[in-house]
Amino acid sequence: MDRIRITGGQRLNGTIPISGAKNATLPLMIASLLTDQTLILENVPRLADVGLLQRILGNHGVDIMVSGKRPGETAYDGQTLHISAANVIDTTAPYELVSRMRASFWVIAPLVARMGEARVSMPGGCAIGTRPVDLLIMALNDLGAEIEIDRGYVIARARKGLTGGSISFPKVTVGGTHTAIMAASLARGTTVIENAAREPEIADVADCLNKMGAKISGAGTARIVVEGVPRLNGARHRVLPDRIETGTYAMAVAMTGGDLLLENARAELLQAALNVLCQAGVEVTVTNAGVRVARNGAGLSPVEVATAPFPGFPTDLQAQLMALMTCAQGTSQIRETIFENRFMHVQELVRLGARIRLDGERATIEGVERLKGAPVMATDLRASVSLVIAALAAEGETMVNRVYHLDRGFERLEDKLSACGAAIERISG
Numbered sequence: 001m002d003r004i005r006i007t008g009g010q011r012l013n014g015t016i017p018i019s020g021a022k023n024a025t026l027p028l029m030i031a032s033l034l035t036d037q038t039l040i041l042e043n044v045p046r047l048a049d050v051g052l053l054q055r056i057l058g059n060h061g062v063d064i065m066v067s068g069k070r071p072g073e074t075a076y077d078g079q080t081l082h083i084s085a086a087n088v089i090d091t092t093a094p095y096e097l098v099s100r101m102r103a104s105f106w107v108i109a110p111l112v113a114r115m116g117e118a119r120v121s122m123p124g125g126c127a128i129g130t131r132p133v134d135l136l137i138m139a140l141n142d143l144g145a146e147i148e149i150d151r152g153y154v155i156a157r158a159r160k161g162l163t164g165g166s167i168s169f170p171k172v173t174v175g176g177t178h179t180a181i182m183a184a185s186l187a188r189g190t191t192v193i194e195n196a197a198r199e200p201e202i203a204d205v206a207d208c209l210n211k212m213g214a215k216i217s218g219a220g221t222a223r224i225v226v227e228g229v230p231r232l233n234g235a236r237h238r239v240l241p242d243r244i245e246t247g248t249y250a251m252a253v254a255m256t257g258g259d260l261l262l263e264n265a266r267a268e269l270l271q272a273a274l275n276v277l278c279q280a281g282v283e284v285t286v287t288n289a290g291v292r293v294a295r296n297g298a299g300l301s302p303v304e305v306a307t308a309p310f311p312g313f314p315t316d317l318q319a320q321l322m323a324l325m326t327c328a329q330g331t332s333q334i335r336e337t338i339f340e341n342r343f344m345h346v347q348e349l350v351r352l353g354a355r356i357r358l359d360g361e362r363a364t365i366e367g368v369e370r371l372k373g374a375p376v377m378a379t380d381l382r383a384s385v386s387l388v389i390a391a392l393a394a395e396g397e398t399m400v401n402r403v404y405h406l407d408r409g410f411e412r413l414e415d416k417l418s419a420c421g422a423a424i425e426r427i428s429g
């Protein structure tokens with residue numbers, strides 16, 4: 001199993017290219033199941049989760065071709081996928097695959113909408129909480145799908161197709177909103193989705209579906225209207241930049257000090273997080289090339305933050321912010337309101353010398369002068385990267401174990417950081 005060795009104390013200076021967003025790429029790839037024509041996705045990041053979803057879609061009979069490199073392209077340019085679901089050979093998504101990546105449950109929506117039936121394993125528990133799928137099932141049910149739960153599988157049937165309806169989410173859910181939009185796109189009649197998630201990745205997927213011939217309005221707001229169409233076509237779409245990768249490197253340079261240009265990043269995708277960094281005393285400048293984040297000399301001020309659905313502070317940056325606040329000059333408070341158990345990084349940060357108290361959904365972080373390197377590990381993607389951020393500023397050496405979590409969501413993390421001065425290397429085996 002690969003590990004990452006970091007020797008802390010180096011400032012970060014230079015440019016980091018931001019990759020395409022993982023959490024847009026996954027639903028965009030799944031949306032390819034809605035049409036028998038080819039969907040071309042550009043700026044797709046090279047991530048383990050993308051590879052795994054390729055396998056899962058392959059199991060349904062989807063062909064995926066990856067374009068070769070064009071002259072002038074760098075190692076950091078995203079890949080272009082040509083995805084064809086002309087022949088769907090299997091409408092079952094088995095436990096072995098769905099349990100490895102929760103988002104693959106979302107195939108249920110295009111499969112039932114286009115094929116009239118889907119049999120998808122329930123994903124099961126995961127490291128950041130119970131994460132049920134009841135609201136995704138509710139949405140399909142509201143569009144007329146018959147739902148049966150049988151031996152760990154959700155079976156959704158709509159032999160005569162889905163019908164438009166009204167879906168009102170009692171809680172904001174990203175996966176529920178993706179599922180509802182995809183299913184409603186091929187339903188007969190109009191669907192109104194209330195209390196929809198407003199995350200930029202929802203708007204990106206809706207934008208791609210509209211290029212495919214769907215009629216979706218209001219994506220990016222809490223009320224989305226979808227007028228169903230009988231069929232969708234192929235299209236070409238460029239995945240938007242990853243706001244969580246952007247925020248992660250912004251926190252990294254805030255931690256170490258230095259000056260980074262986060263190339264291709266779009267500030268409006270993570271305004272809440274950038275505001276928190278400004279409050280902490282970090283310099284943030286928006287340029288034509290991306291977002292520049294710098295901290296030179298001054299200490300970090302503590303902050304009080306609660307995670308919230310977009311446009312609030314993202315839960316996917318909570319662990320990284322906590323790592324940063326371990327070295328603030330004072331006491332910070334962070335509340336996690338989205339997932340009930342997303343604090344696995346806390347005990348690992350404590351191993352590095354952080355002072356953190358947990359009380360239910362609230363973490364109180366008392367800033368310390370300096371962290372000290374130690375062996376650490378984490379059980380999810382964002383928790384792992386928070387340990388990398390802490391290690392970049394810690395005295396001495398930190399070994400981050402279970403690197404496969406990082407590979408799920410950060411493209412060439414150690415290359416991007418070492419090019420900007422970090423002492424970081426991967427140790428294979």
Ligand code: EPU
Binds near residue numbers: 135
């Ligand atoms: N929820 C329910 N019932 C449901 C669905 C969700 O109770 O049927 C609850 C969840 O348990 C959670 C809340 O609703 O408490 C929000 O969950 P949501 O459905 O929004 O999360 P998701 O769609 O499963 C996506 C991202 C996550 C990100 C969350 C929140 C993808 C592939 N995943 O998950 O990303 O944390 O939205 O923004 O888009 C990550 O990238 O590391 C990651 C975990």
